[in-house]
Amino acid sequence: LMVGTAKSAKMGVLIKNGEVLEKVTDIDTVVFDKTGTITIGKPKVTDIVGDSKRVLTVATSLEESSEHPLATAIVKKAKEEKIAPVKVDNFAAIEGKGVKANFNDHTALVGSNKLFANSNISREIQDEAEQLQNEAKTVIYVGLDQQVIGLIAIQDVPKPSAKAAIAELKKRGLKTVMLTGDNKNVAQAIGKQVGIDQIIAGVLPTDKADNIKKLQKAGNKVAFVGDGINDAPALSTADVGIAMGAGTDIAIESGGIVLVQNDLMGVVKALDISKKTFNRIKLNLFWTLIYNLIGIPIAAGLFAGIGLQLSPELAGLAMAFSSVSVLTSSLLLNKAKIAGTSTQTA
Incomplete structure (x- = not known):
């Protein structure tokens, strides 16, 4: 271990x-x-569908205090475009869907399409979203009063x-x-x-x-x-x-x-070294068991009648050798070949 x-x-x-x-x-x-x-884990905004300034203003106003990587990408894009967030009220996070808040006397929504389940999303918006998703981009829907005003596509590689x-x-x-x-x-x-x-x-x-x-x-x-x-x-x-x-x-x-x-x-x-370490433990236990099954009866004098016995000195030496062999076997783990490392010795 x-x-x-x-x-x-x-x-x-x-x-x-x-x-x-x-x-x-x-x-x-x-x-x-x-x-x-x-x-x-560092996604970037790649596409904006709709009025770019309006969509980004609503999105960054709701996401500016979030630590989620997608929110960070939106806020960063808004800063690059020099778009300042607007103060919002009654902010609420909806788990697994997105966020909502009061934005200039409107209910603003930013999140996945699940957040707009009760809204009518135009065919054009749906087609745009599907095209962006097929390009391996995450699509964020931005809406006011349950009306989708635009999309933000974010990609992480x-x-x-x-x-x-x-x-x-x-x-x-x-x-x-x-x-x-x-x-x-x-x-x-x-x-x-x-x-x-x-x-x-x-x-x-x-x-x-x-x-x-x-x-x-x-x-x-x-x-x-x-x-x-x-x-x-x-x-x-x-x-x-x-x-x-x-x-x-x-x-x-x-x-x-x-x-x-x-x-x-x-x-x-992690998987390789864990398996090799545990396999080495089992190998050590196996040979220790064999060693003791043979050595202890001999050291106890059970086979003295046929001339097979060990003096206390030799028994002590054998016991020391047992410990040394286990330590040596364990240290060989340092030479184990692990994928992705420079160690090549078996």
Whole structure:
């Protein structure tokens, strides 16, 4: 355990306890959050449909105090366009849908199309939204008094390491799943780019843990990789929670494994070193058992009648050799080959 956790720490993988090592050996499914985990987490506004100044003014006025990556992208774009936010009243966040507030005596709404479920959205707006989503862009609807006045398209690209990491997991026979609250079209486009096996889209933050439970009830042993506040329940529910080190404190606290670097190859490293460490523990226990099953009866004199016995000195030396062999076996973990590292010695 000491050697395995020390080696993993040098690779930027923090394993919190031995229980995690045991559970990792059974993992057959790895579930990823999308924003900030598979993607870089720094989305940018790419398109604005409608009166650009009006749409951005309403959106940035409602989103200026939010820490969500999409909100940050909108506020940044407004600053670039030198558009100042307007003070709003009765601000309210609607979980999984968006936000609303009083804006110049109007009810302003900014969020997904779910926020406008009771509104009539024009065919033109719907077509524009669908086209943008097919380009792997997240579409934010902006409205006043339930009337959609425009769209803001935001795009976040996959991390450079995402495709390679998922390919490595597949080589190990693991199923990969992406769990996201984003639109199905956007999720599928991102998933296709990185090679994800299964996509579960349109998931509310409160439902992430429930989806993990569904996978577990289907007989899967699940590792979940996430970075946000709303990922904490899923990280705790999964058999193994893997938190991105660049994520929120609550996500890091909820994960059994923490990736110091914001790199998805760390997931492969974490699973590999955990499995190799636990396998080394089992190997040590196996040979220790064999060694003692043979050595103790001889040292006790049970075979003295046939001339097979050990003096106390030799028995003590044999016991010392047993400890040295276990330590040597454990230290060989430092030479273990781990994907994504420079160590190549077997």
